[in-house]
Amino acid sequence: MTAAGNPPRRVLVAMSGGVDSSTAAALLVRAGWDVTGVHLKLAGTPAAEQVQGRGCCTLADADDARRVAATLGVPFYVWDLTDRFRQAVVEDFAAEYERGRTPNPCARCNERVKVAGLLERALALGFDALATGHYARVAGGRLLRAADAAKDQSYVLYMLGPAQLAHLELPLGGLAKPEVRALAAELGLRTAAKPESHDVCFIPDGDTAGWLERRLGRRPGTVVDPAGRVLGHHRGAYRYTVGQRRGLGVSAPGPRYVLSIQPATGTVVVGDREQLAIRVVVLERTSSTDGAGLRRGRAAVRLRAHGSEMGCEVRPGPGGRVRLELDEPVGAVAPGQAGVLYDGDVVLGGGTVTATA
Amino acid sequence: MTVPGAYLDYAATAPLRAEALAAMLPLLRRPAANASSQHAPGRAARAAVETAREQVAALVGAHPDEVVFTSGGTEADNLAVKGAVLARPAGARTVVVSAVEHHAVLDAAAWAAQDAGAVVRTAPVDGGGRVRLDALAALPVPGATALVAVMAANNEVGTVQPVAAAAEHAHAAGAPLLCDAVQAAGVPGIDVGRDGIDLAALAAHKLGGPTGVGALVVRRGTGLRPLLHGGGQERGLRSGTLPAAAIAGFGAAAAAALAERAQAGPRLRALRDRLRDGLARAVPGMEVNGDPDGGLPGLLSVRLPGLRNEDVLLLLDRRGVACSAGSACASGAASASHVLLAMGRDEPQARQTLRLSLGHGSAEADVDAAVAAVAHAAGQLAPVRAGSA
Numbered sequence: 173m174t175a176a177g178n179p180p181r182r183v184l185v186a187m188s189g190g191v192d193s194s195t196a197a198a199l200l201v202r203a204g205w206d207v208t209g210v211h212l213k214l215a216g217t218p219a220a221e222q223v224q225g226r227g228c229c230t231l232a233d234a235d236d237a238r239r240v241a242a243t244l245g246v247p248f249y250v251w252d253l254t255d256r257f258r259q260a261v262v263e264d265f266a267a268e269y270e271r272g273r274t275p276n277p278c279a280r281c282n283e284r285v286k287v288a289g290l291l292e293r294a295l296a297l298g299f300d301a302l303a304t305g306h307y308a309r310v311a312g313g314r315l316l317r318a319a320d321a322a323k324d325q326s327y328v329l330y331m332l333g334p335a336q337l338a339h340l341e342l343p344l345g346g347l348a349k350p351e352v353r354a355l356a357a358e359l360g361l362r363t364a365a366k367p368e369s370h371d372v373c374f375i376p377d378g379d380t381a382g383w384l385e386r387r388l389g390r391r392p393g394t395v396v397d398p399a400g401r402v403l404g405h406h407r408g409a410y411r412y413t414v415g416q417r418r419g420l421g422v423s424a425p426g427p428r429y430v431l432s433i434q435p436a437t438g439t440v441v442v443g444d445r446e447q448l449a450i451r452v453v454v455l456e457r458t459s460s461t462d463g464a465g466l467r468r469g470r471a472a473v474r475l476r477a478h479g480s481e482m483g484c485e486v487r488p489g490p491g492g493r494v495r496l497e498l499d500e501p502v503g504a505v506a507p508g509q510a511g512v513l514y515d516g517d518v519v520l521g522g523g524t525v526t527a528t529a
Numbered sequence: 530m531t532v533p534g535a536y537l538d539y540a541a542t543a544p545l546r547a548e549a550l551a552a553m554l555p556l557l558r559r560p561a562a563n564a565s566s567q568h569a570p571g572r573a574a575r576a577a578v579e580t581a582r583e584q585v586a587a588l589v590g591a592h593p594d595e596v597v598f599t600s601g602g603t604e605a606d607n608l609a610v611k612g613a614v615l616a617r618p619a620g621a622r623t624v625v626v627s628a629v630e631h632h633a634v635l636d637a638a639a640w641a642a643q644d645a646g647a648v649v650r651t652a653p654v655d656g657g658g659r660v661r662l663d664a665l666a667a668l669p670v671p672g673a674t675a676l677v678a679v680m681a682a683n684n685e686v687g688t689v690q691p692v693a694a695a696a697e698h699a700h701a702a703g704a705p706l707l708c709d710a711v712q713a714a715g716v717p718g719i720d721v722g723r724d725g726i727d728l729a730a731l732a733a734h735k736l737g738g739p740t741g742v743g744a745l746v747v748r749r750g751t752g753l754r755p756l757l758h759g760g761g762q763e764r765g766l767r768s769g770t771l772p773a774a775a776i777a778g779f780g781a782a783a784a785a786a787l788a789e790r791a792q793a794g795p796r797l798r799a800l801r802d803r804l805r806d807g808l809a810r811a812v813p814g815m816e817v818n819g820d821p822d823g824g825l826p827g828l829l830s831v832r833l834p835g836l837r838n839e840d841v842l843l844l845l846d847r848r849g850v851a852c853s854a855g856s857a858c859a860s861g862a863a864s865a866s867h868v869l870l871a872m873g874r875d876e877p878q879a880r881q882t883l884r885l886s887l888g889h890g891s892a893e894a895d896v897d898a899a900v901a902a903v904a905h906a907a908g909q910l911a912p913v914r915a916g917s918a
Contacts (some may be wrong), residue, residue: 206844211861247846252862255876296913297840353638389895 180206182295183341185303186286187211187241187248189233191304193314193507194342194363195356199343200303201244207284208299209248212286214257215374232450236363243360245486260284262374266387269410272435273508274329276373276477283331290508291336301339308519309345310337315461315519320348327477330512330522334463381411393438394423398431409438429504432523449501453484455494455511455523466494466521471513473498474527475505494523534849535895535902537804539689539735539888540712540828541853542685542700546737552781553739556774564771567763569773574773581780587889587906588736588783589710589729590720593914597763598744598776600734602711605698605745606633608756608767614641615753622647623674625699627660629692631709633730637866647675657820658688662736665695669702676728677706681713685855685868685884686819687828689717695723701902705751711735711743715786715888716793716826727751733775737889740783742775749823789889800887800896804829807900812836812907813817818869818882827887830855832874833916836907838864838883844906850899855884 185197187209190443194343202205211234236249241248261281262469268275282288291302307318308326313334318324332340344352356364385408404422406412412420416430420442428442453475460466466488473496483499496511505528510521536544554896556577557560562570562576579593586593600607614622624638624647652665655866659680669677682689696706700706705727710719714729715736721729729746733739744835744900745768759768786793809815818830833841838854842863845852854863865879885899905916 237862247843249839249843250862296910297843298909315580362863 179318181300182206182208182298182387183300183301184290184297185209186290186305187237188305189236189240189363189366191353191356191361191363192307193239194361195352195359196303196305196343197240197246198244198355198359198361200341201246203343205287207244207246207342209237209244209246210235210290211250212254212256212257212290213250213254214281214285215254215263215376229440236438239518240361240363243327243362249499253289256289257281257285257374258453265372265374266384268385268508269434270388271508272409272433274506275414275508276510277374277511279328279331279510280479282328287329287332287340289318291339295339295382301341303343304327305344306342306345307344307349308342309517310340310342313337313462315343316517317347317514317519318344319346323349324327326519327474327510327512330461330510330519331459332461333459334461337461381408384408391438393440395420395440395442398443403428406438409433409435409440412440413423414506445503448503450503450505450528451498451501453496453505453511454527454529455496456492456526458488458492458494458523459522460521461519462521466513466523471515471520473504474512474514476508481514486515492523534781535898536883537850537887537891537895537899539668539891540886541886542734542740543737543888544890545739546731546785547734548781548784548785549738549778549878552581553774553778556661556777561883562773564773565760574771577692577777577780578771578773581776584780584784584787585744586746588718588787589731589746590722591729591748594720594764595748596744596747597747597766598742598771599767600741600910601743602631602715602730602735603633603743604632605711605730605732606707606709606745606755607637609730609746610634610637610676610678611641611645611756612753612766613705613707613728613751614645614647615754618674619646621673622677623650623670623704623756625650625652625665625674625677625704626670627652627654627665627679627695628656629658629683629685629688629757629868630678630680631684631711632867633679634707635711638678642842645862654688654871656873658683658686658818658868658888659820660690660695662691662694662698666698669699669704671702671719674699674702674704677702677704679706680709681719681729682710682717682825683819683830683868684712685866686830687825689713689823689825690818692719692726693724696727699727700725712828713825714783716790716797718787718790721746721748728753733779733782736779736782736786738779742779744779783890794826797887797891799882800891800893801826801829803893804885804887804899805831807896808833809905811900811904818874818878825886827891829885830848831883831885832878832881833883833903833907834881836881836910837876837913838880840910840913841883841903841906845899845902848898848902848905850902852883852885852899854880855882858910866912 183205187193215426294302306325307323309316391408431443473484474481485497487495513520562574564574582593584597599867638649642649648670679695699706707728708726709730711732727748732743816832816833870880
């Protein structure tokens with residue numbers, strides 16, 4: 173890792189307190205890096221309201237990360253990024269729902285706070301690199317899928333460019349989750365058996381609809397069919413996401429799905445499964461991992477964190493918009509989600525879904 | 530990973546004095562001895578406790594029987610605030626606090642408001658962090674005020690408060706004055722008789738004693754209810770077996786602090802001025818928070834414009850220089866200080882603040898190391914600073 177006589181390279185590791193980032197830090201220590209750990213205080217949930225073991229950024233998580241850093245013998249800090257997180261992620265999350273979209277807060281957080289924002293700060297502080305516990309790989313300056321397809325998190329990192337990837341270390345990208353747990357146990361990390369976190373971290377009870385209602389207030393509206401016939405009423409269009417089937421509160425002969433949300437009128441349009449199918453996706457705010465922009469041609473696209481991929485034709489348009497023509501029709505693509513393009517294992521880049529047809 | 534370096538965080542905790550360690554060791558090594566026990570080892574432990582009580586009393590001009598040992602400054606403040614509130618009937622439970630009190634006072638008062646029917650009235654401070662006496666004079670409700678709390682000197686910015694004047698306002702309304710003297714008990718020191726203080730909170734570790742022990746000085750005649758019940762130790766005000774060794778260390782630290790008080794003030798002030806001048810050269814535009822001329826002689830709170838204190842602290846730590854952001858939340862993250870906000874600073878300014886504090890073991894070499902490290906950090910972060918300006 174380091175040539176004889178040279179000081180070890182410095183890396184700042186974002187330590188959430190979970191098993192992944194703990195193990196990432198340990199692997200970097202083992203590889204000879206000069207490691208410093210930092211825990212980001214992101215969600216400003218008061219300690220008394222924190223649900224044990226739910227969400228992230230709890231006091232217990234900061235304590236876990238601190239304990240791991242002490243075990244590894246590396247300096248450790250807690251940084252308060254609650255303001256930035258609130259503006260860039262939490263406010264954005266609510267505003268996107270208000271616009272009838274379904275945001276991906278993790279991608280947003282990586283873009284604005286956790287990876288891109290932190291990397292900039294790490295370099296300013298004289299670190300050579302930033303490391304995280306994400307499952308993805310960086311090789312030859314490109315972002316690649318993780319070796320463990322089931323754990324792959326390259327989807328939430330698509331917005332990174334070459335200047336960032338040059339300084340990003342992802343020690344877990346070549347490992348499978350069981351290997352990571354085994355390593356954590358072998359290294360004596362107390363987070364080895366910690367459960368996975370899946371929730372939106374700033375909504376610790378998991379009730380997104382309730383959280384949005386407290387924030388945006390009740391906004392009653394109608395549920396209609398594609399012809400505009402009123403089928404029912406709802407408390408707020410933000411409670412729905414395109415493709416949703418359950419909890420529509422309408423009685424119909426067959427299953428009904430949310431086809432679209434019209435935020436201006438608060439109207440939720442529902443229909444049957446066939447009407448959900450789309451063949452065109454338009455991305456906005458696009459970026460490419462090589463910094464050269466997304467190019468016309470073939471690619472595979474992933475439209476959901478844990479969804480399948482399909483072939484498509486990429487058609488760049490004006491203003492950073494990119495039109496994707498899908499090989500097969502798909503159902504349920506919610507505006508606001510990330511669309512990420514791949515060429516084999518290489519992440520080409522992506523953007524935010526703004527329209528479908 | 531520990532780097533030998535300069536410790537400039539005495540306001541967080543001071544290194545243990547040799548005198549304190551020497552006083553504690555025999556009590557830690559000897560066979561078990563409860564200071565309440567009626568046998569020879571018990572009497573020996575009790576004698577050590579009573580010696581310490583005299584030493585602590587002497588530090589603040591109190592009678593030994595006015596010293597109630599606690600687990601530290603936080604417990605002392607809690608006992609004073611809650612005990613004074615509970616000693617008054619409902620309807621006479623107004624609590625007046627300065628806006629820059631320690632959270633041990635503010636949060637105890639908030640508890641009393643929430644759970645004990647107290648009404649909390651907060652006295653504002655001026656831009657230097659000094660409580661505004663004109664406002665304070667109007668806040669105590671005559672005959673219905675349980676407590677007025679004004680600290681001796683602020684722990685974050687070092688501003689020395691007009692305690693004697695505050696005591697007059699408290700007494701005029703028939704209320705006792707609580708003076709949190711945790712930060713100021715050594716230098717410049719307090720005198721409970723001279724200053725009209727009824728309750729004074731102390732912590733051993735800020736004086737160079739051990740952590741885990743402190744005291745509330747309760748002047749005779751001050752009504753107070755206990756919070757901890759049990760064996761009735763400390764005249765019923767604080768039950769619990771006395772930690773004789775820790776108390777002995779407290780007493781020795783108090784005696785040492787008192788003995789060096791006269792020369793410590795000028796010595797610390799000279800070191801602090803050297804630090805201030807060095808930092809001002811290293812970081813153009815640096816501002817001093819609090820009272821630049823008076824204030825605690827060993828404490829310097831500065832704002833480094835454009836530099837986030839979290840970043841500076843990391844770079845200082847890398848070079849073995851220990852200081853603080855001034856206030857921290859439960860997770861350990863630096864948080865925007867309520868003291869600086871009360872002084873009219875905004876949140877970004879509060880997050881550019883560094884607290885450097887000196888004490889009994891500080892030397893010029895520590896100051897120079899800190900100045901060099903801050904200069905280095907400012908150079909490292911110059912591009913960031915340019916971007917944020």
